[in-house]
Amino acid sequence: MKRYAVRNLRMCTKDCLCLFVCPTGATDTENSVIDKTKCIGCGACADACPAKAISLVPYAYPPQQPKTPQVITALHYLGRSKASAESAALRLAEAAGDGMYRLMKGIAASERILGADLMREAGYMLPQSENTRAFLQNIQHDPDYADLPADTVNRLLELLYPDDTE
């Protein structure tokens, strides 16, 4: 499997062993993001890093685990009330004083995280998956979203599915 190295900046302790061992200089960049075009995926940097800040990620991900229609429907049932709760909390935040404002923002943020998590388990774990591609393609023809930012969607399709031919 073809892979390339990525560095987690929050974990990097600047011990710089990755600079010493990289055969192509890919780890040595002014913005600390490993140069994907130079990286050959040898893994020497990840092995050497004392902070375990480097991972090797694949260019292509395996297909997702299949989801049954029953599970998807049940998760969407919960997802719908999370979205309603989020809207209700945001509406309350708008009308509120400071203490209540922060509490309601917190509730909205929490419902958002729970809703996103349910979506992941309902078949949208990977941005590079068939499900995500179908979502991006179909939403462009949905009359409810006629003013969808088309450039954003097209750029995503281009970046995530480079092998697609129009």
Add this chain to the structure above:
Amino acid sequence: MKSVCQVCGFVYDETVEKIPFSELPDDWTCPLCGAGKQEFAAEKKEPESIVPQIEFGEEHLKLSAGQLSALCANLSRACEKQYLAEEADLFKQLGEYFASKAPVPADADADELAAILRSDLAAYPAVRAVTDANADRGAARSLVWGEKVQRMVSSLADRFLREGAAFTKDTEVWVCTACGFIWIGDEAPEQCPVCKVPSWKFEKMQGRKTA
């Protein structure tokens, strides 16, 4: 008798604590995670044999704008984890677009919010029964955490109905960015009581920007 917090698992042991659980004041909260007294259950309660059934019909497959926004937020996070910065940002923008399409409730109604949260919480066992029947352990894991977090959120909404926002006035509101758990306190907890991530994974809710 022992009572167990259904959010974080803290055990209130009457033989150690002296005060019987039932005699604790109504505004008593879990010393570990801050959940309300009513979120505790007696230890070793009979496993619920009858799970209330819910009809999960086809109509739930049509996603609301709010759900589509959550979908984009999920994909944005997934891109971030893969270090795909541009893709993460694009999904974020798309999420904001869908959020702007979500209907805004006519009134700011805290009773309504608390009711949505309670009924959502009550649906967990039925949803869990579906994931178990389909042997979907990934979904089950997400539901185990989700139920605890939702219980906390619901507990806070109930507390807000009883006491107003006084309990958040002179302190901070923190949200665990990994699982969504809400913590009220001056500092973020060392570890999330639900998903166990370290304190830096918590985000502080900022006050309203004054113009």
